[in-house]
Amino acid sequence: MYHGHKFSRNALIVAAAMFGVSPLAHAANWFELEDTSPATAPLIGVSGFIEPSIYAQSGQEDAYEHDQIPHINLISPGFSQSTTANILRARIMFRGNLNKHISYFFGGEFGDNGFTHVRGGYQPGLIDGHFTFSYIPGAKIEAGLIRAPSAEGAMKGYMSYNFVLPSSVIGQLVQQRMYNSGNPYTLNPKLNAYLINSQESLGVNGYRYPGIMAFDWFRNGPWEFSYGTMVGMYGTVAAGNQSNSPLYAARLQEAYILGGKGPFRSDVQAGIWYQHASPELDNTSYSMNRYGVDLQYLQGYMHQWGRQFRFQYIRGNGWISAPPAFSSFPGLQQPLTNTQLYPGSQNRANGYMLEAGLFLTKHIEANLRYDYYDRLPNDPTQQRIFKTWAIGLQYHFTPLTKIMAGYYFRTLNVPHQPNPVADSISNVVDNEFAMQAIISF
Numbered sequence: 001m002y003h004g005h006k007f008s009r010n011a012l013i014v015a016a017a018m019f020g021v022s023p024l025a026h027a028a029n030w031f032e033l034e035d036t037s038p039a040t041a042p043l044i045g046v047s048g049f050i051e052p053s054i055y056a057q058s059g060q061e062d063a064y065e066h067d068q069i070p071h072i073n074l075i076s077p078g079f080s081q082s083t084t085a086n087i088l089r090a091r092i093m094f095r096g097n098l099n100k101h102i103s104y105f106f107g108g109e110f111g112d113n114g115f116t117h118v119r120g121g122y123q124p125g126l127i128d129g130h131f132t133f134s135y136i137p138g139a140k141i142e143a144g145l146i147r148a149p150s151a152e153g154a155m156k157g158y159m160s161y162n163f164v165l166p167s168s169v170i171g172q173l174v175q176q177r178m179y180n181s182g183n184p185y186t187l188n189p190k191l192n193a194y195l196i197n198s199q200e201s202l203g204v205n206g207y208r209y210p211g212i213m214a215f216d217w218f219r220n221g222p223w224e225f226s227y228g229t230m231v232g233m234y235g236t237v238a239a240g241n242q243s244n245s246p247l248y249a250a251r252l253q254e255a256y257i258l259g260g261k262g263p264f265r266s267d268v269q270a271g272i273w274y275q276h277a278s279p280e281l282d283n284t285s286y287s288m289n290r291y292g293v294d295l296q297y298l299q300g301y302m303h304q305w306g307r308q309f310r311f312q313y314i315r316g317n318g319w320i321s322a323p324p325a326f327s328s329f330p331g332l333q334q335p336l337t338n339t340q341l342y343p344g345s346q347n348r349a350n351g352y353m354l355e356a357g358l359f360l361t362k363h364i365e366a367n368l369r370y371d372y373y374d375r376l377p378n379d380p381t382q383q384r385i386f387k388t389w390a391i392g393l394q395y396h397f398t399p400l401t402k403i404m405a406g407y408y409f410r411t412l413n414v415p416h417q418p419n420p421v422a423d424s425i426s427n428v429v430d431n432e433f434a435m436q437a438i439i440s441f
Helices: 009-019 030-035 168-174 420-426
Strands: 045-056 083-099 102-109 125-136 139-147 177-179 193-196 201-204 208-220 223-233 246-259 266-277 288-299 307-317 320-322 339-342 348-359 364-375 384-398 401-413 432-440
Touching (some): 030 223, 168 307, 168 348, 168 384, 208 246, 401 420
Antiparallel strands (some): 045 083, 083 102, 102 125, 125 139, 139 208, 177 201, 208 223, 223 246, 266 288, 288 307, 307 348, 320 339, 348 364, 364 384, 384 401, 401 432
8 A cells, every 4th residue: 555655854844834734744634734834833934836837829710700819719817818928826925833822824926817917907915814723622713814615626735736727617616706896887687697897807816715714624543524614705805805795615524544644645535515605796795606526536646656536516506707708899799898797596507527647657647637617507598618628747846846738628619509609709719738837945
C-alpha cells in the first residue's frame, strides 16, 4: 500500500504556510487546510504563489451578427483577444497564531482574473481575511471573509488543480458574478431577466463571503468525518457591494484515509453540500439555491502510476446568470451585449464533471476531464448545453510548483430551434489551448 509522498522539508514548510496544515500530521481536508494554522506556526508567516498563463483560440467570427467574435471565443476577463498571456493569479498571504487557540489568515489577490476585474477595470483586493477560534471542542469558529462550504472543486486550493480552465458547471453555476444590489435595474418583460452591462459587474467573489462558520473533523481509525456550516452575507467585500442579503451554506463529508501525510494524502472522500442565499436587485429579494454531491479518490501523488478520480454533480435553481454573447457594438441588440440574469425560482440549471489522472512517471501526469452544463432547461428559448472534453499534461517539479497544459474540445448546443443568433454562435465555438506555471514561494 502507498504510504504517502516523501516531501522535502522545504516543500512541507511551504505547504504548511499555504494550506494551514502541520507538516508532521495527517492533512484532514480542505476545512483543515484552508481554515486553520499549524499549532507550531509562528506569530507571522508569509507565503504566496504566481500563475503565469498562456491561452490560444482561433477566434472564429459569427457571420450572423456583423462578423463579431463571440465572447466564448475570447479570453476572459477582458474579452478583447483570442490569444494572450497574463498572470492569472498572483497572491501574497499572511497567516499565523496569536495564541494556541486563535489563528488568522489574510490574502491579497493581484492577478488578472474575474476577481480583480471590477466595473470593467483592474482592482486587486483582499480575497481571504479571517480569524479561527479553537476554544470549543468539536466546533472551531471562523469569522471574517470565508470560502463558503461548497463543491469540492470550489473548495480545494489552486495547487491541486489539474486544468487551467474550470469546468463550465463550476465556472457558471457556483462561481457567482456579483452585481450592485442598489442599482436601479429593470426586469426585461420579454426575457423575464435583468440586462446588466458588463461595465457594471462587480466581478466574481472567489467563492468567498463575509460571515461566521463552525467546522471540525473527527478521526476514527482510517475513517474521518468532517462538517462545515456557515451563516453569512451574499455579496463581495472587495468590490464594495453593500448587500445585506443572507447566505446559508453547509457541507458534510466522509473520508477513508489510505495513507500519506501533508496536503496530498491518499484517500477516498465523498461529500454533500447545500447553499441558499437571498440576493437583492431592483429593491427585490430573490431566492438562490445550489446543491450537489461529489466523490474523489487520490492515491500515489508524485509516484509512478499514482492516480486520481473526481466526480461532481451540481444543481441550482433561481438566480441563473447567462454571460453576454458579444461585447458592445453598434447595431447589436442589448440582450446580446449584456449579461442576462434570470432571478426567478422557476429557473434551473444542472451539470456534472468527471476527471481522471495518472502519473506516468514521478513527475509527469496525464489528465482527462469531461464536463456538462445544462443552463435554463425550463426555458426552451434560452436553454444552452455546454459540453467540454479536456486532455491535459502536467510536469510536477515539487508538490507546489508545476507546469500544466490542456486542450479543450468545446461544443455549445441550442436544443430548441429556430434561434438563428444562438445557432450561429454555436456553429463557430472554438477549441482552446491553455498552459500555466504555478510557482510558490
